[in-house]
Amino acid sequence: MKNNKINLAIAGVNGRMGKSILKILNTSKINNLTLNGVTEHKLSLKKENKILYKSNFLNIKSNLIDIKNQFDILIDFTNPKTTLENINFCKKYKKKIVIGTTGFTEQQKLIIKKISKDIAVILSSNFSQGINFLLKIIENFTKILCKNKEINNLDIDIIEKHHKNKKDSPSGTALSLKDMIIYNYKKFNIVKKVTCHSIRAADLYGEHNILFSFIGEQIELIHKASNRIPFAKGAINAAIWLSNKKTGIYNMHDVLGI
Incomplete structure (x- = not known):
């Protein structure tokens, strides 16, 4: 150029x-x-x-x-x-x-x-900056989780919401979040299931909720977009x-x- x-x-x-x-x-x-x-x-x-x-x-x-x-x-x-x-x-x-x-x-x-x-x-x-910062947070967070002896009692779910005309499900972002988590677990030789849930409704711009569920308590990381x-x-x-x-x-x- x-x-x-x-x-x-x-x-x-x-x-x-x-x-x-x-x-x-x-x-x-x-x-x-x-x-x-x-x-x-x-x-x-x-x-x-x-x-x-x-x-x-x-x-x-x-x-x-x-x-x-x-x-x-x-x-x-x-x-x-x-x-x-x-x-x-x-x-x-x-x-x-x-x-x-x-x-x-x-x-x-x-x-x-x-x-x-x-x-x-x-x-x-x-x-979006927010999602990419969230990916970095999850990268560091999963490293901490992998060092915790209670890790086998942890359930991980990703709930994503998009407009009803979005064709791919789960969203590409949800899959990136899932891959990030699984990739970090593999570094510690841990196989962990991550379940994605998709909602397609109205004209939602995009929301991703990563839910880490222990017995008796949960940690949620959420990113919401109010426009494009x-x-x-x-x-x-x-x-x-x-x-x-x-x-x-x-x-x-x-x-x-x-």
Whole structure:
């Protein structure tokens, strides 16, 4: 990128996260960052195939090839199938990509990791600061629990709530929390069951409750989102951070330096 200018594109601009990212970009002044291209699945395009960005209108395209010369970094909150198509496009044309899509299979994650040898990738199930700080807290907390002789009497449950149209269940964030706990137990040669519970209702933005239950007492760690702004800001900050990377796969812990 010349003169450190970041040319950005959004895949899935009419989706919940796409709209939230666009809103932040329209209401914030971010030096050296410009939104130059947006895409949406052709079946989702409305009669008016334009969006307002700053004082100009951008045409919404149905695929990335139409804007391949207009961006350096793509933010993608779509679905696993579309994201894999998009990351292969980014590999071919040497673009960087921020992936917020969840619901990938293990095989799909391996494909993304392999492609990251050629381009820079951020893959995260959640872009909010709060959730990523919570993951760090849980990492340290489980280390303490593993040293406790009563650990076998502990039940661990993750309760997550999202809007009724969210397709993956449990959420990618819930699975990240679960993986963090199990990973730390394995370090102490302890096999521990972590149970996820999902609620899909109305237009909930996202809530994650990690419940550690002992006999006679419980410890709860809770993160609640009241809107999508923290996720949108996190994705934009991730794109800015990624602009200085050439290859490799990263997550929000890398972006936040935690």
